Amino acid sequence: MSAQIEAPDRFESEASAAEQVEHPVTIIRPAHGWQPVNFREIWRFRELMYFLAWRDLKTRYKQTVLGGLWALLQPLATMAVFVVFLGKMAAARGPDGEALNTPYWLFVFTGMLPWTFFANTLSFSSQSVVTGANLITKIYFPRLIIPVAAAGVPFIDLAVSLGFLSILMLVNGILPGWSLVFLPFLVVSLSIASLGLGILLSALTVAYRDFRSVIPFMIQLWLFATPAIYIQDERIIGQRWLALNPAHGLIVNFRRAVLGDHLDYLSLAISIAVSLVLVVVGCFYFRRVERTFADII
Numbered sequence: 486m487s488a489q490i491e492a493p494d495r496f497e498s499e500a501s502a503a504e505q506v507e508h509p510v511t512i513i514r515p516a517h518g519w520q521p522v523n524f525r526e527i528w529r530f531r532e533l534m535y536f537l538a539w540r541d542l543k544t545r546y547k548q549t550v551l552g553g554l555w556a557l558l559q560p561l562a563t564m565a566v567f568v569v570f571l572g573k574m575a576a577a578r579g580p581d582g583e584a585l586n587t588p589y590w591l592f593v594f595t596g597m598l599p600w601t602f603f604a605n606t607l608s609f610s611s612q613s614v615v616t617g618a619n620l621i622t623k624i625y626f627p628r629l630i631i632p633v634a635a636a637g638v639p640f641i642d643l644a645v646s647l648g649f650l651s652i653l654m655l656v657n658g659i660l661p662g663w664s665l666v667f668l669p670f671l672v673v674s675l676s677i678a679s680l681g682l683g684i685l686l687s688a689l690t691v692a693y694r695d696f697r698s699v700i701p702f703m704i705q706l707w708l709f710a711t712p713a714i715y716i717q718d719e720r721i722i723g724q725r726w727l728a729l730n731p732a733h734g735l736i737v738n739f740r741r742a743v744l745g746d747h748l749d750y751l752s753l754a755i756s757i758a759v760s761l762v763l764v765v766v767g768c769f770y771f772r773r774v775e776r777t778f779a780d781i782i
Contacts, residue, residue: 522768537635557646559601571715599739600736607700610632631687632683636676661743664742671735671742674756688774691778728756734753
């Protein structure tokens, strides 16, 4: 009789022990101090990053008439404005006034493609944490995934634009040279530069909502502060200190890689150095303040 009474207790203790083994408790603690990026943790949540990027892509083109052609609208419209209003002043000319080297419209278009990629990545990543407030306040995951995933849509837009550029170049009998092999490296460098600043601004936007209005205005000014996009005469923009603007040096070399010219290695090195500084500062500051996002967002 006593064996029948003791058996349920023994079975219950074994079941609870098995249940504890099958369902371990994970304790999440906030990071302390200025810690580097936890790449192992980001890799664990890589599927979530892919999902967020895919969600942004579907949201951007859902129920649209033109679909992927919207990726071409911004650079084409801006190119048309520059050609109409600045074509005679900004295009490089020879002694007799004839156009030199690359047609001005192609010069501007090959500058607008990397700029559009840079500006969209900066804009989307800087606003991503605030727009993802519902997700942040409900579950735990590395918050850095949100601004990084925001760069997915600009990558697709750039791929579509490069395909259209290839058609334009072939129609006009322009073939790229060997320097085209540097194009993937330059695209990655542009994404690093824009993400570095975007990650920093995304953290600042959580605490200071003024940045939601400041960022679009800043991007507009930055376009005109990058003369490599619309001034073809290198005698006007020959100052190497302009490479401190990472968009300037990277766009110059992006265009040269596409059109088959020799790269400007000095301006490229300066721009890459500035980009690395931006991404390090942005990631460290983001890591420092991300523990407060769910409380103040």
